[in-house]
Amino acid sequence: MREKSVKFTEDVKKRIKYAIEQAKGNEVFFKGLVNEQKIIWDVEVLARGNQFSVPACLCDLEPGDVVIHNHPSGELTPSAADINIAAKLGADGIGFLIIDNSGEELYVVVEPYFPSEDIPISLESIQKILGEGGRIACHLENYEYRQEQIKMAEKIALSFNNQQHLLVEAGTGTGKSLAYLITAILWAVKNKKRVVISTNTINLQEQIMFKDIPFLQRVLADKFKGVLVKGRSNYLCLRKLESLETDSLLEDVDEDLSQLKALKEWGLKTTDGSKADLSFLPKETNWEQVCSEGDLCLKVHCHHYKDCFFFKARRESATADILVVNHHLLFADIALRSKGLESGVLPKYHCIVFDEAHNIEDTATTYFGYKINKYLGIKQFTRLFYTKGGKQRGFLIDLNYKISSDKHITPIIKGRVNDLIILELIPQLGEMVKKTHLFFDNVYTLLNGNSKVRLTPAFIETAEYKDVENQCVIYIQELTKFIETLKKLLSTLEEMPSKAFEGLLPQVMELNAYIKRLEGVAETLDYLFLKEVKGDVKWLELSGTSKNRYVTANSAPLDISYQLNENIYTVYQSVILTSATLTTGGNFHYIKNRLGLNLCQYKLEELILPSPFNYKEQVLFCVPTNLPEPTQRDFELEIIDNLYQLIMATRGRAFVLFTSFKLLNETYEKLKPLLEDRGINCFKQGEMQRHLLLQNFKKDISSVLFATSSFWEGVDVQGEALSNVILVKLPFSVPDEPIVEARQELIQQKGGNPFMEYQVPQAVLRFKQGFGRLIRSKEDRGVVVVTDKRILTKTYGKIFLKSLPQCNELAGDLNRVTETIVDFL
Ligand code: SF4
Structure with missing residues (x-):
């Protein structure tokens, strides 16, 4: 018998034994996941039966995995059929092991693939793609050479090469997504390892999947595959659909009947089985009757396994170089792995690029809570x-x-x-x-x-x-x-x-x-x-x-820094965190502290890249000084008249961003008739779906949109329709929100200053996001008005001001502000 190079954990041994007992001692084929210490830490049943049933299930495997099966006789010498399968798997870097029914005796037919040293990406290759006269320049009509973009790509390349993490703030217009995508693709293809790109918003995901990746597939010399991964519950479960067909539920006449029937009809026709393929939005309770659920899935025991939409999508992602996911899905995967559960969400990956990384703390908090x-x-x-x-x-x-x-x-x-x-x-x-x-x-x-x-x-x-x-x-x-x-x-x-x-x-x-x-x-x-x-x-x-x-x-x-360090920074060889808003007052202290990056400082690099836009030419930043402060009683009374004047200065074309629905609703009710009398249409967050609201706002050039928190970020309106962004108050969190309050107490207990260490930097990041709605291209011009004069009167106001790019600034009474706005535009 060969020397055992790989070992099982005790838990895996028990699970193997149990599965074999469940199969009444017959042959069971498992997929095993091996870590860098050559320990098999997780197994999943692939098939029961003999070797001939195995090939159908092998498409879910990847280099580094092992296939394990038992010989019920206890005689572990491989049969001719074993050697045949082992040879095929071995060629793909997949190991092949034979065990006895107790899981104690082990025969290694083929060792799993253990990766050798990574092949570094040369900085020259990045220049050849992103530099002047490079591949991108030759294929992109309105190509603009952006030094910041190349700097970002090079720094990411060095982080991948040196197995380091990187925190990179890149101003709007840097071309972040192409910078990280190109580098991730070069590295993934060269090293045959997978990189996950995680975003917070669907908009960015769609841009990456439907614009950037197809473009790079035409332009880059390396062939690569990028796959958008959705959560399991997005897929139709054929087994559930089948029982819905036979279920006499459908004989009933009730309000859900027509939707369930429509789901059934769609289920029989759909080719990708994903919720996005539906032409209607099903009620959640109806969708739950037909969607795939991890713990109710029969996997290989399901007679739909081969055609299962979820497993087809999973097999697709197992052959991809680049996975595009949202933060929620990635954290669902990380949370499962952190509990030592089956790796059910994403296939193995080595590096992560978090875009819109300023949202990570909120998403992670949800996944590590109950x-x-x-x-x-x-x-x-x-x-x-x-x-x-x-x-x-x-x-x-x-x-x-x-x-x-x-x-x-x-x-x-x-x-x-x-x-x-x-x-x-x-x-x-x-x-x-x-x-x-x-x-x-x-x-x-x-x-x-x-x-x-x-x-x-x-x-x-x-x-x-x-x-x-x-x-x-x-x-x-x-x-x-x-x-x-x-x-x-x-x-x-x-x-x-x-x-x-x-x-x-x-x-x-x-x-x-x-x-x-x-x-x-x-x-x-x-x-x-x-x-x-x-x-x-x-x-x-x-x-x-x-x-x-x-x-x-x-x-x-209260503090997710240790979880992030333990489950991400120490597990993945390189993690890139990027966004246009990561620094406060010109440094990364706050974000590093909140996200636990100071715990891995020894392998962390930092980079701040300014936006290539000319804010001095393009933006007028104003603070009216004769308004009451938001903490004063008459602020809310006076703000209505003042907003009217500010909106009329740009003849509409404005976003008015609030921090509470209450003030938003009151203001909207009062201003709407006044503005409509002047031919300016008003839209309000919540009155229609977000994308329709933005579509209408963009189409109706002089319109005004009244919105709150979720519109402070992820909204991209280029051109004249958005010439005026009014930030009504500095976006501080409500101090008695349970999480905010408890996090502040914790900082205080540790001897810190919760307002300056938590509330102010958190508000600064949101403020930068709000400010960033205005200039989305080189051609955009406009004004940002902050009607909260605490930005000038309070000491902490300096941190907000210091966090903005340099632009024309004006602090004066409202009349002067509106006159200057008219002149500027
Ligand atoms: S394999 Fe699982 S998700 Fe797919 S059809 Fe069967 S039970 Fe449903």
């Missing part, structure tokens, strides 16, 4: 059982029916299953639904009329909270009893004779998934209401619509 409300709990019960039109439906009813009509199952077992479902589970489940409503209704009372309540140490000592805490203990006990009954049902299924068990494998997997989900609900409740957790903030929040209000309990980590 949330629960009554609907998240009840959803699991109603999937198991519900009644509709007087008929009983759901997984338990379907299961009982399937078992009762299976001729391989004895009447005794049929009777046991029927008793468990009809006499125990369904009545218990009805009670659990009632108890879930009751528990969360009691939690709701803790809000006491507020939209958010933080669970501070003082709050959790109140009698009202203690009462809810006791109810939570009882609720978890009841839920655990119900889970135990589900487990009894599961054991009954697992004890069935093998013929019957094989036919019930999908149901066994599904039941297991429901058990895990309900255990997850119990764990989340325990974590949110009963556990004392240091380093997290917990709060209750009003959710839903005005017709259906309910309470959601949440938790979020």
Whole structure:
């Protein structure tokens, strides 16, 4: 026997043994993931059966992986068929191992591929592509040589070459996306390793996927593949669609019927099976009935596996050099890996480029936190059982029916299953639904009329909270009893004779998934209401619509720097973080601190690149000085008249950006009739979908858009339609927001100054984003007006001013400001 060069972790050994036992000791083929220490840390069942069933499943493998299978006899010498498959896999860098049924004995037929040293990218190759007279210049009609773009690409190349991380702020117009894409492509192709490009907005993703990548595929000498990866729930599950077809649900006449029928018809025709391919937006509850879900997926046991849309997309991404994803998906992947769970979201990657990196803290906070409300709990019960039109439906009813009509199952077992479902589970489940409503209704009372309540140490000592805490203990006990009954049902299924068990494998997997989900609900409740957790903030929040209000309990980590360092910077060889807004007051201190980059300073490089636009020529920056400060009572009264004057100075063509919906709505209601009298149309955030709103705004040159937080960034309006950006207040976070408040307290406990170290820099980054809406091209010209004079009167105002590019500045009374605006334009 050969020396063991690769090893299993103990957990992997147990999982292998369990899967083989489940397959009654027959052959099982696994895909194994190997780390740099040659340890197999994760396995996934590829197929059960013999070698001939394997090739169909091999397209999901990549260099560095291993295929493992057992020889039930315990004789590990490879057969001729083994050698045949091993040779094919070996040529692709995939290892091949044979084990005994215990997973203890191991025969390495082919070693997995362990990468040699990376091949560096030469800076010359970047010049040849991005430089004057280079490939891009020859293919792009309006090509502009941008020194900053080349500097950025070269610095990224050095970071890839030296396995370093890079923080790079590049002003608007640098051509960031081409700079990182070209470098990532050169490196990925040369080294046969994958790079992930992660963005915050769909706009940027679409630009990369549908404009930049196709252009580079025409221009670059290296052939490469770029794939847009979407989350699993974006894909249709053919198995669910099939059960929807046979489900008598469709005989019912109700409001969802036509949409479910439309989904069914689309499902039979669609070629990519992704939600984006639908010509209508389905109701979330209807889409959930047909979309793919990780824990309910039967994978290789599904008879649709070969044609499955999700797995087809996954196989596509496994052959890509560049993966384009959004931050949410990437963090879903990172969060799964951090919990040691199956690597189900993205194929293996080595480097990450985060664009719009100023949003990372918010996205990561969501993924490392918890949330629960009554609907998240009840959803699991109603999937198991519900009644509709007087008929009983759901997984338990379907299961009982399937078992009762299976001729391989004895009447005794049929009777046991029927008793468990009809006499125990369904009545218990009805009670659990009632108890879930009751528990969360009691939690709701803790809000006491507020939209958010933080669970501070003082709050959790109140009698009202203690009462809810006791109810939570009882609720978890009841839920655990119900889970135990589900487990009894599961054991009954697992004890069935093998013929019957094989036919019930999908149901066994599904039941297991429901058990895990309900255990997850119990764990989340325990974590949110009963556990004392240091380093997290917990709060209750009003959710839903005005017709259906309910309470959601949440938790979020106060500091994600350690998680980011542990799960990203120490795992991936090179991480590039870029955005037009990463520095405050001219340095990276704030972002490095928040994102944990100071923990890996030893391998971090930094670069600040100014925008190539001529802001001195293109922008007039004004602060009216005769307005009250926003903290003064008359600010909100006076702002209406002042905004009218400022908007009329540019004859509309303006964005008015607020920090609260309340002031936005009040102002809009008052200004709309006045402006419309002067022939200026007004649009307001929320009155139509964002892209339609922007389309209409761009078309109607003199119109005005009133908007709040989400329009401070990611909006690109070039040309005359946007000549005036009015920032009504400096965009400070609401200080009593639970996360903001708790993060500030933490800074204070550590002896810092929360206002200067957290609130000000956070507001500066948002302010820079708001300012950046104005100039989107070399031809744009216009004014940015800040109607919050604290930028001049407060000490911290200097940090805001210092963070802007140099432009024409004017501070004076409103009349002078409006006159100067008229002259400037
Ligand atoms: S493999 Fe999974 S996602 Fe695909 S059709 Fe089957 S159950 Fe659905």
